[in-house]
Amino acid sequence: MSIKYVATSKLPTPWGVFAMHGFEDTESGKEHVALTFGTLSADEPVLGRIHSECLTGDALFSLRCDCGFQLQAAMQNIAETGSGFILYLRQEGRGIGLLNKIRAYELQDKGANTVEANEQLGFEADMRKYDMIKPMLEQIGVKHVRLMTNNPRKVKAMKEFGIEVVERVPLQVGKNRYNEAYLKTKSTELGHMMSEYHFMDENK
Ligand SMILES: Nc1nc2c(ncn2[C@@H]2O[C@H](COP(=O)(O)OP(=O)(O)OP(=O)(O)O)[C@@H](O)[C@H]2O)c(=O)[nH]1
Numbered sequence: 347m348s349i350k351y352v353a354t355s356k357l358p359t360p361w362g363v364f365a366m367h368g369f370e371d372t373e374s375g376k377e378h379v380a381l382t383f384g385t386l387s388a389d390e391p392v393l394g395r396i397h398s399e400c401l402t403g404d405a406l407f408s409l410r411c412d413c414g415f416q417l418q419a420a421m422q423n424i425a426e427t428g429s430g431f432i433l434y435l436r437q438e439g440r441g442i443g444l445l446n447k448i449r450a451y452e453l454q455d456k457g458a459n460t461v462e463a464n465e466q467l468g469f470e471a472d473m474r475k476y477d478m479i480k481p482m483l484e485q486i487g488v489k490h491v492r493l494m495t496n497n498p499r500k501v502k503a504m505k506e507f508g509i510e511v512v513e514r515v516p517l518q519v520g521k522n523r524y525n526e527a528y529l530k531t532k533s534t535e536l537g538h539m540m541s542e543y544h545f546m547d548e549n550k
């Protein structure tokens with residue numbers, strides 16, 4: 347993998363003005379983004395999130411998953427803390443791509459769970475790789491992280507790449523009647539830590 351830093355711009359959001367840093371994986375052609383807020387320290391732990399692309403949840407308001415709610419909560423937490431980062435990684439559908447995710451959703455509409463659907467399509471449950479994290483964090487100057495996630499695989503991956511995860515910060519938001527079974531499968535089959543999830547108010 348070779349990750350090339352390309353450019354930085356401002357990204358004004360409802361939670362404040364982030365900086366948006368663009369990266370290219372020159373081997374795969376994938377374009378990744380790092381958002382940063384405030385001044386990041388290389389010596390102190392920084393609040394951050396590694397977020398995998400979910401077009402349906404992040405941009406199309408889907409209630410099938412928790413992604414969009416987690417992204418918003420992470421941006422809000424970072425702004426309230428005064429500093430932090432989000433690595434927005436273009437590995438849609440846990441690495442199988444958007445169209446295969448729609449195929450997987452079709453199978454889930456017929457009764458498969460999220461893991462079974464991937465397997466019926468010939469994929470592993472989670473195909474993501476995290477080797478872009480290290481060069482991206484190097485570019486934004488982060489070495490020690492308070493990681494917002496419920497996913498133990500992300501914590502493990504960061505440690506494998508030599509980044510210290512000082513703390514795992516739970517990010518359990520957006521539970522609703524459409525993603526309840528999906529969240530349960532993430533917990534039982536993929537090892538996610540889910541103890542603090544509460545139902546969202548869908549009328550909000
Ligand atoms: N293949 C597949 N991918 C899904 C499905 N539902 C959501 N996804 C993808 O799962 C990924 C979720 O990524 P993250 O938001 O980083 O979350 P996570 O790995 O579950 O861990 P957290 O940090 O706890 O949120 C995204 O790439 C989604 O597109 C599904 O049913 N099938």
Ligand SMILES: [Zn+2]
Pocket residue numbers: 400402403404411412413414
């Ligand atoms: Zn999602």
